[in-house]
Amino acid sequence: MLNCEIHGARDLRIxxxxxxxxxxxxxxxxxKAVGICGSDLHYYRHGRVGDFVIREPLTPGHEASGQVMEVGDAVTSVKPGDRIAINPARTCGQCKYCRMGASNHCVNVHFFGSASRFPHMQGAMREQVVVEDYQCLPVPDSVSFEIAAFGEPLAVALHAVQQAGNLLGKSVLVTGGGPIGALIIMAARLAGASQVTIVDIVDQTLQACAKVGASHTINAATDPDAIAALSVGKGSIDVCFEASGSYAGLANCIRVTRAYGTIVQVGTLGGNSDGCPFNQIMVKSLSLVGSFRFIDEYAWAIDYLSRGALDVSPLLTATLPIERADEAFQLAGDRTQSMKVVVTL
Structure with a gap:
């Protein structure tokens, strides 16, 4: 069967x-469909994501949907022909984190498309995958495979909002307007946020975020005064989500979050932390919370998509067949042209 593999930086083969x-x-x-995520792009561009380095060919892809071909003798939850979204996490259910309801930190997890272990955990960008029955969530015919593949990033956004606590009537700011940031906007709106401001450095990204619920947009590169205005009086934003993965984004969150406010770190931080006002976390009594993957939120995400409670279609930029995967990765890496690119099979 056809399989997409990343052998190293800029070395993708079918x-x-x-x-x-x-x-x-x-x-x-x-x-049938696999979305290209930021971590997939890091593996493609650099051959690594943080400390996770490709040491053998890695099949990327953890945002996936498909159609059931065959089931094991003990499977009753799905049947051949069913259209499904695929939860990329196979957890053990036995470790201390699974037992405490924190399966996103399962120490024995198998998560699609990750080089965090060796041998690597291969992903879904291939013609067939074999998964456990509980990883399969049926979707109706009204939901395309491409939209069903949004289940994983939407689950990440929903978990981030859960980490923030009650958002009803609160002001929210998101730094980083990529797919995760855009989905956090939608999730925050769903949770009752009164207004959501998005901060990015690419105008096309900000325009896309405005289409999915951002009430205010700020280009940090061209309008730094707008961020400064939000930081007056110990800050004016109740809850910030840092989704850019940059210390500059975290610095802006620290500056604009009001005293006793909350910052949720969603992006994987990289680069130089010089100039980040960490001391203000103490001075303003801020709560800084991490958010990693998701738990029950994957099922929530598929339910919202299945019922049409959230419309993620404005974020779908392009679909390309697996034979053009290299082109798809290049397009996904150009933030002036794309939000979410999906590889189809």
């Missing part, structure tokens, strides 16, 4: 691999 066998509780899925 090849053939064997078809995996099927266990009694497992499901064979014909993959």
């Amino acid at each position: 090849g053939d691999i064997h078809v995996p066998s099927l266990g009694p509780t497992q499901v064979r899925v014909a993959v």
